[in-house]
Amino acid sequence: MSQIKPEIRSRAEAWLTDVFDKETKNEIQNLMENNPKELEESFYKNLEFGTGGMRGIMGVGTNRINKYTLGKNTQGLADFLKKEFPGEQTKAAIAYDCRNNSKELAKIVADVFSANGVEVYLFSDLRPTPELSFAVKHLDCHCGIVLTASHNPPEYNGYKVYWQDGGQLVPPQDKQVVDVINSLEYSEVNFDSKEELIHKIDTDVDNAFSEASVKNGSFDTSASAKENLGIIFTSLHGTSITLVPGVLEKAGYSDVTIVQEQKEPDGNFPTVKSPNPEEPEALKIALDLAKEKNADIVIGTDPDGDRLGIAVPDLNGEMILLNGNHTMLVMTWFLLEQWKKQDKLKGNEFVASTIVSTPMLKNVVESYNVQYHEVLTGFKWIAKLINDHPELDFVGGGEESFGYMVGDFVRDKDAVTATLLACEIAAKMKEEGSSFYKKLLELYTEHGLYREELISLVKKGIEGEQEIKQMLIDLRENPWQEIDGEKVVLIEDYQSSTAKNLQDHTEEKIDIPKSNVLIYYTEGGTKIAARPSGTEPKIKFYISVNADLDSIENHQNVNQELAEKVSRIKKELQIG
C-alpha cells in the first residue's frame, strides 16, 4: 500500500464511487493491494488522441480503454454535436473490428449517443474502417466512430473519431471536442440508451460501399488479365474478410485463395506475433501458400482493414515483400497514367503523402505536372487537404506505413479499394509481359533508386514515454552534424516549425501544424526523420537513402550498396 503515490491513490479512489460498477471497483482494489506499478500505469494520466484516434491497453483506469473512458469521450462528443448543430437531429455511424471487447464497447458508445438524443447507425457485425468513413457520408451523419486499435497488439483497443466529411477529427474540431471531454466528470456520462434511436446497418451500406470500391479501384485491365491473376489474400483475423473476397469477385478476379488459418476474425490473432502487415512475419503463411500455388500477388490487410501489405514476384520469380513506399510509388504512377490516358490531367490535380514517406514520390508526381502536397503523419491530414482544397482534384495518396487511398470517395486509407488497385496493376502488368516489381524498377531508373528503412524502438509505459521524450530532447540539444561522412545541410524541427539551413545559416518557417518530429537532410540526399509514434509506445526513425540507377540490370548492386549505407548509418547513430 505504501508504495502508491498520493496523486495516483486519489485518482484511483475517485473510481471507487457508485458511478463505477462492482467489477471495476474490485479490480482497482486488487491493483491497490497487489500491483501498485500497474495501478500507476493505469491512472497516471488520461488517454489522449494520437495519430489515428485514441488507443490504449484495455483495463480499468483513466489511462486505459474501458466503458468509462470511452463513455466519457462519447458524452463529450454528443455535447459538442449539440452545440455545433443546434436544433438539428444529429446522427452518428458506429463500426467495430474483431478485437476482444470491440462489439461490447461499440454498443456502449451507441448507448451513450442515443441517451443524448443522437440517432445511431450501428453496424450489425464487424466491418473495415474505410466502410465507416464511407457510411458517415453515405448516411449523412455528423460523425462516426470505429472501435479498433488497428494493428496494435491484442491487449489494445481504441476509438477512431470521424467527422461529417468522413475524415478523422482534425483542427479545429479535435481540440474543441477534447476540451469538452476533459471538462466532464465520469458521473456526467449518460449510459441510459434509447433503443429506438439505434438502427442496425449492414447489407445496404455494404452493397453501396462495395460498388463504389469496385468503381474506384478498377480501370482498363482486361477481363482475361484479371482471370489470369493468381491472388493469395489474408485478412489476418481481421475485418476485411467481410468485404474483400466479395469485391474481388465483383471486379472480375476468379483465382483468389483465402488463407484459411487466418480468415476467422479473432482478437487474439493466434497465428501471428503482430497483426501488422508492416511486419514480414505477418504474411508468412500467405507467402508459403503463394509459393505452393505459384501465385502472382499476396495481399494482407490489418485488423481494421485500412492498411495493406503486398508481396509480388521479383525478376527471378521469388516473392518479395514490398514496403508502403514501394506500393505507394507504383500505385501513384498507375493512377497518374490512367488520368493521363483519360485526358484528365489539367494542371489542378494533386497527390498527397506524409513527411516521413519516401521523397521519391514527389519526383514521380511532378513529372506528370501534378501537384504534390506533404502533411504530418496520419491519414487524417491527407483527408483535411482534400477539404481545404476544393479547387483541386485529388488523384490519390499514401504513406510509408502501408496505407493508400484511391480518389476521395472515402476519407481515410482504404485497404479494400487498394487491394483492387494492386490486383488491377499486377494483372495488367502481367498481361503486358511486365510485372508490378519491374514497374518499380523502371521508376527507379527514371528517378533514382530510393531505399527506405523504418526502425521502431519499443519503449513501454511511463518510463518508456520519458525515455522517448528525452531521446528527442537530446537530439535537439546535440543535433547530428554529419551522417555517413555527409554533412547535414538542413534540419527541420516540426515542433518549433523551423527549417534550419546549416550551409547559409538561414532559417525558414514550416507552414504545417506543430508536431514532435525532427528531419535531417544531408548533402548526399540522405533523409532521416525521428518522431514518437502516436499510436504505440515506440520511437520511430525513418531512413531514406538514394543513388542513381542507370539500368534495371544493376538494381541489385545499387540496392546492396544502399543497404550497406543504411547499416552504417544505423550503427553510427546507434539506432537499432
Ligand SMILES: O=P([O-])(O)O[C@H]1O[C@H](COP(=O)(O)O)[C@@H](O)[C@H](O)[C@H]1O
Ligand atoms: O494504425 P492505423 O492503421 O490506424 O494508422 C494510423 O497510424 C499510422 C501510424 O502512426 P504512428 O506512426 O503515429 O504510430 C499512421 O501512419 C496512419 O496515418 C494512421 O491512420
Ligand SMILES: [Mg+2]
Ligand atoms: Mg489500421
